[in-house]
Amino acid sequence: MEIAIAAGQGRPATNEFAEGWRVLVASLLGIGCGLAAIPFYTVGVFAPYLADEFGWSFGQIMAGLTITTVVVIVAAPAAGVLCDKYGTRRVAISSLVMFGLAYISLATLGDSLIRFYVTWAIVATLGAGTLPITFTRTVNQWFDRHRGVALGVAMTGTGVFGVLCKPLLAWVIGSYGWRAGYVALGLLPLALALPAVLLLFREPDSTSSHQCPNTSERLTGMTKGEALRQWRFWLIAVVLLPISFSLAGAVPNLEPILLDRGIDQATILTLTPLVGLTAIAGRIVGGWLLDKFWAPAVAFVLLGAPAISCVILAGAQLDPGMARFAILLLGFALGIEYDVVAYLTSRYFGMKSYSAIYSIFYVCFATGAGFGPLIFGLIRDWSQDFAPALLSAAAALPICAGAFLFLGRYPHLK
Incomplete structure (x- = not known):
């Protein structure tokens, strides 16, 4: 590999x-x-x-x-x-x-x-x-x-x-x-x-190839039906649900998580904006890594690393320095998630039916992200602590991100 x-x-x-x-x-x-x-x-x-x-x-x-x-x-x-x-x-x-x-x-x-x-x-x-x-x-x-x-x-x-x-x-x-x-x-x-x-x-413009370096690639790749018969398609679709659930469940609940861990409101206001700023950096740096290295390996590292954040945030006590480190990891992962999916779609399935294929992956990610914050909150209401949800996410992230490593080489698409 x-x-x-x-x-x-x-x-x-x-x-x-x-x-x-x-x-x-x-x-x-x-x-x-x-x-x-x-x-x-x-x-x-x-x-x-x-x-x-x-x-x-x-x-x-x-x-x-x-x-x-x-x-x-x-x-x-x-x-x-x-x-x-x-x-x-x-x-x-x-x-x-x-x-x-x-x-x-x-x-x-x-x-x-x-x-x-x-x-x-x-x-x-x-x-x-x-x-x-x-x-x-x-x-x-x-x-x-x-x-x-x-x-x-x-x-x-x-x-x-x-x-x-x-x-x-x-x-x-x-x-x-x-x-x-x-x-x-x-x-x-x-x-x-x-x-x-x-x-x-x-x-x-297919009639003027000099205008675009990838005009010849426009119609290469799989149709939606062909992609649906590929095991790689289903592997990506299945692992995206728990990954998005884990990332999106934690981030919108950061304020109550940090409050539960004894961090004061004034300090929280200085920490939570780091998510958006780090997400911007994650998109650029993560994109550069995707161009230089095998995309599944990049996905494994960047989308699995926030497991460390979840473990840190699940601890009984948390100091602002460790909270800042945890938030930076989460924000960086949020900055690369959709980019990784778009990149994997183009490399493994091509451009012939790109939008139709990517839209299904997008739905998988959006579904996990849409229900993650709600379920994290319900677990907090039930157990009076975010720790069970965070530790579950910590277990799911490296396992699911590791599944990308089975995708193998980029195929030669016709």
């Missing part, structure tokens, strides 16, 4: 970033202003205002995210099929428009909880085309030798939005109210991402 197999080995060197930087900029903005980032980083900001306005509990408000996850299970594969059939540019443009308008409609909410949930279902359905499924397909086509770094750059959109969105929302809501906050968020895909996609986002 070869460990240091560089991606794109044997291909002529090309200045991929000189040709593909436009696609990267558009993808970064599209992902950052899309369904993968906006709801999950901002729902907590609106929760106190909605609870005060309509008398809803925090649990009822957070259920909107669960509805989003459930809808994505169906909508993401559908978006993937549309991308493979009609092209990513058309899907991205139409979805950004509909997603932005649907998000703005949240500003018209009344006291109907049912309408609140239905609106979230509509937002998730119309916004599925803004998920990384759409943008990473085109990034993979433009980049080969530097594919890992390119995917990392594109996916930093979620981290950048996570860092910048709360100060923006705090100013808008403080000045104009929570309804204006929803309008501001809905305008981001319309005013920021949409123009970038219209001007910069292009799929490779």
